[in-house]
Amino acid sequence: MSAFRSPETPMILTLFARAVFRLIGWRAEGEAPNIPKYVMVAAPHTSNIDGIMLVLGAWLFGLKLHWMGKHTLFRAPFGWLLKAFGGVPIDRRAPRGAVQQMIQAFHDHERQILVVAPEGTRGKTDRWKTGFYYIAQGAGVPVVLAYIDYARKVVGIGPVIHPSGDQDADMRLIHDFYKDKVARYPEKRTLPLGDDVN
Secondary structure, eight states: OOSBOOOOSOHHHHHHHHHHHHHHTOEEESOOBOOSEEEEEEEOOOSHHHHHHHHHHHHHHTOOOBEEEEGGGGOTTTHHHHHHTTEEEEOTTSSSOHHHHHHHHHHHOSSEEEEEOTTOSSSOOSSOOOHHHHHHHHHTOOEEEEEEETTTTEEEEEEEEOOOSOHHHHHHHHHHHHTTOOOSSGGGOOOTTOTTOO
16 A cells, blocks of 8 residues: 555646645645545634635645535535535534544545544634544544644645544644644634643
8 A cells, every 4th residue: 555645636626726835835745644534633723714725735635625514504406516525414413413423424434534623713712622533533543633834834734643542642742743833813823732731
């Protein structure tokens, strides 16, 4: 098996993203790991522009991303289109919560990258939400750390974290990785374990 994942998006999108990055002076770094299923954390997230940069970065890396959306978004006539663009409907009224529904979605697919912005909002909060960790742990898949760094004008893919069962230790590793990544609006950035942890 190759060390890196085969492209899953049309080459035209990769070329488009490459041209946009060149135009705005950004670059991509890192490699997409050749793992069939994983949870991709995308941070920091303080602006709607972050989502655009994430999509362009995914196209550069040839990745097809999946994302969680409220089930009512997927009704006719455009529900099929959202699913085609990676949407996974989540019914928050269901007895199984969002975490369990996503664990099941991982079990139902041979290949899936679920992208999560764990801050849960573009505003400042105390710390990250940990649903992404429970999804990865429950589905038996790793967490891949993706990032945007506005200081260096970089979108990148970092290390692979395999949930060990020691959430505190794993979150500390994740915190240490993200603490030097510069958000578009630094005053709104939320660190994984909060600002009081060095």
